[in-house]
Amino acid sequence: MIRIAIIGGGISGLAAAFALEESRRAGVIEYTLYESSPQLGGVLRTEHIDGCVVEAGPDSFISEKPWAADLCRTLGLGDQLIGSNDADRKTYILVRGRLIPMPDGLMFMVPTKILPTGFSPLFSWGTKLRMAGELFHPPHSANGDESVASMVDRHYGPEMVDRLADPLLSGVYGGEASNLSVRAVLPRFAEMERNHGSLGRAMLAARKKMRAAASKPTPPLFTSLKNGMQQLVETLVPRLNQTSLLTNTAVQSIQAEGGAWHITAGAQSAGFDGVIVALPANAAAKLLSSCSPDLSAELSGIGYSSSITVVLAYDRRVRQSLPAGFGFLVPRSEGKQLLAATFVHNKFPHRAPEDRALLRCFFAGSNAEKVWQLSGDAIIAIVRNELQQILGLRAVPSFARVYKWKAAMAQYGVGHLERLDRMARLRAQLPGLALAGNGYRGIGVPDCIRSGQDAAKEILTVRTSSPASQTA
Numbered sequence: 001m002i003r004i005a006i007i008g009g010g011i012s013g014l015a016a017a018f019a020l021e022e023s024r025r026a027g028v029i030e031y032t033l034y035e036s037s038p039q040l041g042g043v044l045r046t047e048h049i050d051g052c053v054v055e056a057g058p059d060s061f062i063s064e065k066p067w068a069a070d071l072c073r074t075l076g077l078g079d080q081l082i083g084s085n086d087a088d089r090k091t092y093i094l095v096r097g098r099l100i101p102m103p104d105g106l107m108f109m110v111p112t113k114i115l116p117t118g119f120s121p122l123f124s125w126g127t128k129l130r131m132a133g134e135l136f137h138p139p140h141s142a143n144g145d146e147s148v149a150s151m152v153d154r155h156y157g158p159e160m161v162d163r164l165a166d167p168l169l170s171g172v173y174g175g176e177a178s179n180l181s182v183r184a185v186l187p188r189f190a191e192m193e194r195n196h197g198s199l200g201r202a203m204l205a206a207r208k209k210m211r212a213a214a215s216k217p218t219p220p221l222f223t224s225l226k227n228g229m230q231q232l233v234e235t236l237v238p239r240l241n242q243t244s245l246l247t248n249t250a251v252q253s254i255q256a257e258g259g260a261w262h263i264t265a266g267a268q269s270a271g272f273d274g275v276i277v278a279l280p281a282n283a284a285a286k287l288l289s290s291c292s293p294d295l296s297a298e299l300s301g302i303g304y305s306s307s308i309t310v311v312l313a314y315d316r317r318v319r320q321s322l323p324a325g326f327g328f329l330v331p332r333s334e335g336k337q338l339l340a341a342t343f344v345h346n347k348f349p350h351r352a353p354e355d356r357a358l359l360r361c362f363f364a365g366s367n368a369e370k371v372w373q374l375s376g377d378a379i380i381a382i383v384r385n386e387l388q389q390i391l392g393l394r395a396v397p398s399f400a401r402v403y404k405w406k407a408a409m410a411q412y413g414v415g416h417l418e419r420l421d422r423m424a425r426l427r428a429q430l431p432g433l434a435l436a437g438n439g440y441r442g443i444g445v446p447d448c449i450r451s452g453q454d455a456a457k458e459i460l461t462v463r464t465s466s467p468a469s470q471t472a
């Protein structure tokens with residue numbers, strides 16, 4: 001019998017465990033999943049308050065990446081999947097204190113429709129001229145990696161970095177465009193630049209192809225579950241072998257010895273043939289420091305930022321007074337603490353009764369650090385003050401909740417992909433070790449699920465074809 005340890009019971013570790021279940025039932029392997037907290041699911045956490053579905057962590061996943069929706073369907077949750085209300089998909093950017101809608105046809109920051117962008121007050125005339133000139137941008141022979149800010153600046157200038165690239169990315173990574181790798185975070189853009197030079201021309205060509213092939217309706221941009229993201233965890237966990245799941249059990253060390261792995265958690269130590277470390281990379285670095293100081297150093301080099309979500313509910317009058325659309329983003333140059341707010345009742349109408357407004361506000365990176373030590377009430381006061389400045393919202397919320405996530409969002413810095421290559425070479429010297437989680441090839445829930453499934457496959461392949469499987 002092959003013994004596999006999974007460390008971390010977030011969605012990455014749970015996806016790995018679920019992918020091992022078939023082999024466990026067939027008697028080929030057994031696994032033990034270690035989770036330090038009392039609860040499985042990691043940052044996937046939903047509360048149900050006064051008829052509202054309140055997401056503490058992720059609220060949805062991008063529909064384009066299939067792994068999360070596929071897992072939901074495998075678990076029998078297909079009829080629970082909901083799409084974002086894209087008919088109401090408008091996002092505003094705060095510019096000099098005013099909310100300006102992002103113009104139609106903007107693909108991330110690349111304009112694909114001339115008129116809406118040309119007439120939009122979101123950009124100065126200088127930036128609009130740069131957009132027109134960008135169509136003649138020469139092909140760029142990529143000499144290694146660069147930051148997203150640097151690439152966007154080369155194409156469209158600093159205003160585009162401040163007003164769009166930075167706010168859009170801080171909503172996903174909780175980090176700044178000047179610290180994020182274009183090759184890791186926007187690989188499609190790096191490729192478009194390589195092939196076409198101009199991002200605008202590349203996007204227009206891609207749209208033309210898509211239109212020609214479009215026979216089916218486009219799926220919603222975001223997908224989620226009717227009862228919230230925790231529904232995925234609550235459906236998945238009962239499908240796992242319950243005696244394999246150790247909650248309240250923090251792993252303190254991993255030792256490798258003669259092809260075997262020794263896991264120490266509390267006073268207990270156990271031996272395994274393989275180990276899947278499904279933790280944020282910085283936590284993985286600590287556990288692997290004695291097995292491979294070099295791998296540990298690489299893992300420590302993957303930065304993480306903290307984030308805070310604040311959810312507030314209001315009555316019908318507030319709902320009627322708020323703008324249509326999914327919410328707004330706040331460029332750092334506006335000098336606010338908030339980075340973004342989602343109008344949940346518009347984005348996912350099933351999540352709030354019709355007579356309620358539900359707002360989800362977001363702090364991350366240095367903005368989250370600044371308020372981290374404050375009490376929940378003090379953070380709510382900051383949010384309310386900024387909502388008053390931005391939306392004119394003075395009403396008292398019927399409830400408010402604050403959720404803090406310490407170092408939970410990975411920052412793929414410049415050179416991230418090269419780091420992953422070095423890590424792959426180091427891991428090749430440690431057969432039986434696999435890594436899963438948001439620190440490597442995608443921060444979102446679908447990528448984390450895929451990473452867990454791939455890690456399970458890798459361990460099964462290595463261990464079922466190695467001598468360990470014959471001697472166990």
Ligand SMILES: Cc1cc2nc3c(=O)[nH]c(=O)nc-3n(C[C@H](O)[C@H](O)[C@H](O)COP(=O)(O)OP(=O)(O)OC[C@H]3O[C@@H](n4cnc5c(N)ncnc54)[C@H](O)[C@@H]3O)c2cc1C
Nearest residue numbers: 008010011012036042043057058059250251437438444445
């Ligand atoms: C506020 C927020 C909003 C987000 N929004 C979205 C979104 O809308 N859409 C989207 O796709 N993605 C979103 N993400 C990203 C996505 O949710 C995460 O990247 C993903 O859920 C991470 O899953 P994970 O299992 O890799 O890590 P985690 O969820 O961090 O799980 C790791 C687990 O390991 C445990 N652990 C840590 N140390 C040990 C140890 N020593 N021993 C045992 N266990 C340990 C932890 O307790 C935790 O349960 C968001 C993230 C955050 C924080």
